[in-house]
Amino acid sequence: MKVGLIGYGKMGKAIENILLKRGHEVVLKISHTPTVEELKGVEVAIEFSKPEFAYDNLKVLLENNVKTICGTTGWLNKQGEINQLTIANKTAYIYASNFSLGVNLFFELNKQLARMMNKYLNDYKINIEEIHHTQKLDAPSGTAITLAEGILDNTNLNTWSLDETGDTIIPIEAKRIENVPGTHIIQYTSNVDTIEISHTAHSREGFALGAVIAAEWIWDKQGIYTMNDVLELN
Numbered sequence: 306m307k308v309g310l311i312g313y314g315k316m317g318k319a320i321e322n323i324l325l326k327r328g329h330e331v332v333l334k335i336s337h338t339p340t341v342e343e344l345k346g347v348e349v350a351i352e353f354s355k356p357e358f359a360y361d362n363l364k365v366l367l368e369n370n371v372k373t374i375c376g377t378t379g380w381l382n383k384q385g386e387i388n389q390l391t392i393a394n395k396t397a398y399i400y401a402s403n404f405s406l407g408v409n410l411f412f413e414l415n416k417q418l419a420r421m422m423n424k425y426l427n428d429y430k431i432n433i434e435e436i437h438h439t440q441k442l443d444a445p446s447g448t449a450i451t452l453a454e455g456i457l458d459n460t461n462l463n464t465w466s467l468d469e470t471g472d473t474i475i476p477i478e479a480k481r482i483e484n485v486p487g488t489h490i491i492q493y494t495s496n497v498d499t500i501e502i503s504h505t506a507h508s509r510e511g512f513a514l515g516a517v518i519a520a521e522w523i524w525d526k527q528g529i530y531t532m533n534d535v536l537e538l539n
């Protein structure tokens with residue numbers, strides 16, 4: 306597979322290592338919005354850049370029929386437009402707030418626990434905590450937002466918030482600590498006990514491997530997909 310890396314930072318470099326180990330060719334690695342000329346020969350693009358650049362990058366990629374994997378978080382208000390561009394250009398696109406197998410299993414566990422807890426939310430108060438390295442630009446993390454959405458879809462709770470509290474709000478606490486690749490904790494606390502589930506990434510390797518597996522999967526497809534499709538989780 307001939308891959309273009311759009312965003313050659315911490316994740317771009319981790320993804321390159323895995324692509325090369327799996328026998329793929331990295332034909333482009335840039336830290337700017339690609340030009341049409343640069344995209345010639347790119348079969349699949351993997352976009353891990355910064356929140357403010359993701360939309361422009363994805364627009365160029367999809368308008369040039371490049372199949373695209375996007376892991377950049379913190380820009381999702383324009384996801385609808387990107388989905389429309391994917392369909393209009395008959396190409397293929399996967400976004401995931403987290404590409405690791407472990408977190409995608411954790412997303413399913415979170416939904417199942419939320420379904421069980423819904424009738425006990427008078428007794429148990431929920432909270433989400435996420436911890437990341439100090440260079441992270443967005444808060445809360447994309448993964449924490451996906452976890453909150455999984456809980457909202459399976460309970461009578463109304464919304465999530467970084468700073469507000471209330472009976473129907475899921476509070477998310479975002480901590481920034483040097484060198485932490487990504488930790489997510491969900492707690493249900495009553496007067497007598499706490500139920501807690503957590504996922505701790507030990508490095509960026511799991512995110513990077515998941516993005517490469519998604520690129521390999523989308524290579525011969527058209528349409529909008531998720532990691533649930535790639536990993537056949539449900």
Ligand SMILES: NC(=O)C1=CN([C@@H]2O[C@H](COP(=O)(O)OP(=O)(O)OC[C@H]3O[C@@H](n4cnc5c(N)ncnc54)[C@H](OP(=O)(O)O)[C@@H]3O)[C@@H](O)[C@H]2O)C=CC1
Nearest residue numbers: 312313314315316336337338354358376378402403404512
């Ligand atoms: N979905 C997932 O599984 C994961 C998602 N992420 C997300 O991926 C993103 C990148 O993370 P990470 O690699 O750690 O961040 P880094 O800051 O290490 O890398 C971002 C890179 O993007 C480059 N860049 C700047 N402007 C542009 C542009 N216009 N187009 C393309 N690239 C550009 C930066 O270059 P320069 O330094 O010169 O500005 C930098 O090299 C973040 O949004 C993060 O939240 C991270 C891990 C896993």
Ligand SMILES: O=C(O)C1=N[C@H](C(=O)O)C[C@H](O)C1
Nearest residue numbers: 378402403441446447448487
């Ligand atoms: O910025 C990061 O590093 C990470 N970002 C993603 C997120 O916002 O959820 C995924 C992972 O937690 C690492």
